[in-house]
Amino acid sequence: MHCSDTFGSGKAYDSMNESVQKTALLALEINFDSSRDFGFSTIFINDGSFSDTRLTEEELHDVITQSKALGVREIIFSGKEVLSYISLKELISFARNLDLETALLKDDYLCLATSGKNDPPFCVRHRFSCIITSYGYVLPCPGLEIPLGNVRSQKLADIIKDSEILSDLKDPINKIKGPCRYCENIGICCGCRGRAYLVTGDYLASDLMCIKNKSVEHDTVSLPLPVDGIIPQKPPMCIIDTLDTLAERSASCSALIKKDMPFIEDDGSVDNVAYLEMIAQSIAALNGFRNMNESGASPEGYLLGAKNLVILGRATEGDRLSIMVFKYARYGGFGIVKGIVSKNNQVLARGEIKVWHKIDESD
């Protein structure tokens, strides 16, 4: 059985519109596979208040209770290690006592994203379900391994409500890029998001592995992507080069320090203000990339201020810097963004900026 078969367009489809509208869930999968390395995606999610250990039975009960309050009707227990989970029976009884249906998927359950198959997936499960790993990370689905949050540091309802990725995935007709968007099946199939992400780094790209896309001409946008055209700054004020990775309300970019760029001191070192500008431009790249499909332009925005800037090192001409940014909080068009600038995994600067950007319907 593939992940697309589990929650295909048949089961729970009658209630899907209701789920989309209410930002609710109809089904929840709890996956018991080993802890995975999600890379930079968890840097801003892990607040240090929990360690990388499995959720306790009590924590799992809490998650199931929270999911019931969100509208979940069925809990699926999955993963190669599900049968070795010592309290599995008790967990199933707990769910059933809450009038939830349960299902058990063992090692015969395969993820379509890594199966090598090129069938149309006919999968729309992001509209009404998500996964929680036994380590507490919430993921959109088995093949789209981007943590949206962790239930140890946030309520499940808040993770779902705040997730830009889920919000995008629930609106495929407006958000998917390329040929899948114009496919006659878009109402019942939005491409395998896992396959699209693995191939392009963009969870909203078309599923180019689908056999229906083999004969279609298309321009594929893949990450890393030069930021020209997706951020408002033009040379020489554009001081970052590429948008490299997307994650939940976060992104990583890179910048090569050049002699002729602004904010360079006489000795070739980078002025501290450049780090703030890199953080601001990186968040503009994230917003511009999300917005690409709709207007082709990056949303208008301004840097309003900065705080908690900590300088831990210096960069000079020729250095390749990595900039990681995270939308920490938002109030209407105003937002607080956390950023980290590093070189070869050594943090040079971290801080927060306050930004304003024009909000559109996708926000």
Ligand code: SF4
């Ligand atoms: S989008 Fe792909 S990986 Fe995700 S559940 Fe559907 S078929 Fe599986």
Ligand code: SF4
């Ligand atoms: S082209 Fe895209 S939307 Fe159409 S069937 Fe294939 S994966 Fe689904």
